Amino acid sequence: MITKVGDLSAGDFARRLAGDGVRIVVGPFIPRFRSRIGALAAPLQLLYDAFPLADEAIADFHINLVPTRSPRRPTSPLVEFRLDDQLVFIPFPRDTALPLVEWGFNFCIFGNAHYYLIIHAAVVERDGQAVLLPGLPGAGKSTLCAALVHHGWRLMSDEFALVRPADGLLDAVPRPISLKNESIDIVRGFGPDVVLGPRSKNTFKGEVAHMRPPADSVARAGEPSRPAWIIFPAFTKGAETRLDPVSRARAHFELASNSFNYRFLGGDGFRLLVDVIEGCACHRLTYSRLDEALALFDDLARGASVAA
Amino acid sequence: MLPDGVNLLWKYWSDEVVVLNTASGQTHLLDSLSAAVLGEIERGPGSARDLAERLGHSHELDSDATLIARIAQVCAEFEGLGLADRTGP
Numbered sequence: 121m122i123t124k125v126g127d128l129s130a131g132d133f134a135r136r137l138a139g140d141g142v143r144i145v146v147g148p149f150i151p152r153f154r155s156r157i158g159a160l161a162a163p164l165q166l167l168y169d170a171f172p173l174a175d176e177a178i179a180d181f182h183i184n185l186v187p188t189r190s191p192r193r194p195t196s197p198l199v200e201f202r203l204d205d206q207l208v209f210i211p212f213p214r215d216t217a218l219p220l221v222e223w224g225f226n227f228c229i230f231g232n233a234h235y236y237l238i239i240h241a242a243v244v245e246r247d248g249q250a251v252l253l254p255g256l257p258g259a260g261k262s263t264l265c266a267a268l269v270h271h272g273w274r275l276m277s278d279e280f281a282l283v284r285p286a287d288g289l290l291d292a293v294p295r296p297i298s299l300k301n302e303s304i305d306i307v308r309g310f311g312p313d314v315v316l317g318p319r320s321k322n323t324f325k326g327e328v329a330h331m332r333p334p335a336d337s338v339a340r341a342g343e344p345s346r347p348a349w350i351i352f353p354a355f356t357k358g359a360e361t362r363l364d365p366v367s368r369a370r371a372h373f374e375l376a377s378n379s380f381n382y383r384f385l386g387g388d389g390f391r392l393l394v395d396v397i398e399g400c401a402c403h404r405l406t407y408s409r410l411d412e413a414l415a416l417f418d419d420l421a422r423g424a425s426v427a428a
Numbered sequence: 429m430l431p432d433g434v435n436l437l438w439k440y441w442s443d444e445v446v447v448l449n450t451a452s453g454q455t456h457l458l459d460s461l462s463a464a465v466l467g468e469i470e471r472g473p474g475s476a477r478d479l480a481e482r483l484g485h486s487h488e489l490d491s492d493a494t495l496i497a498r499i500a501q502v503c504a505e506f507e508g509l510g511l512a513d514r515t516g517p
Contacts, residue, residue: 369442369446369457372446372455373456376455382453382455383454384453386450386453387450394439
């Protein structure tokens, strides 16, 4: 019985992708991916291997990666990201189609899922308690997230903390983890069980590759978790690993700045963010060694006193 | 005074305060003095001297020239942030 993306043969997946599309259950969302770009099929199936196929006809986001060419440079193959048949971004070089799928899917979520308060943060979970890792580019958020996931934490999201308005819990949207530049080889070095998609060079973020989310995280995507820690990572070369307390007011201000729709939600977003922060311990993690950072997170999960 | 249409939501976190201006959607992180000044502006308009006197009563502060100057500076910052309007020269 075919229930998951990985149950399909490569040929069947490619035919579906090029035809009516592939509907995949990704946490609370069902994107429908379509594309006639044959080279996209294998890496997309690899990264979404463990995800359930949606059998109903309805999808939240109708995503189509359309091959095109530059009118000024007809020899340059490009790709358009279309949502509900509308062009969303200027066309990208076609060899960056896979990262474009992920960036475009991000756009679909943060541009539409306003039922949630959406904070730009990686989220991992253990024993029902979630750690939010908000971070600006370069802070090491995705690398740390990949390391934690490989270290036994459940991946809830590499990109979004989805806060439910009814109860303040976080919904999971465990998607491929986007890695950039040096992070790719660091994560590849975690071990042979790490599955990475192909490298896309020369994107506007440099070289990009994606880590396939663990099957267990995908299988548990329906389990919400309670926010317990907010850790602002700050990768600093050569720095000693340390965890410094951050005031809740500062955390509130920084999370508001890191939210995609906090301003859009007005007073409801404000109150929801207050609820999240009241239930969390807030720290800033400065680190250069992943093993030491992982040990600190283990201490967090054990309830040990870790404040610097 | 508060600009027309500005409504504030407050959260006191220990000795720091976070305020949402629902009109602009902007969130501001304030120290305790700035929060007290904004709170007085929200209660009613007044000059820096008026605000200093009112704060002096409510917070047991000396409303001296130093405090008045500091409040005037905070009010100027609030004006730039759209949290206060000047009521007089």
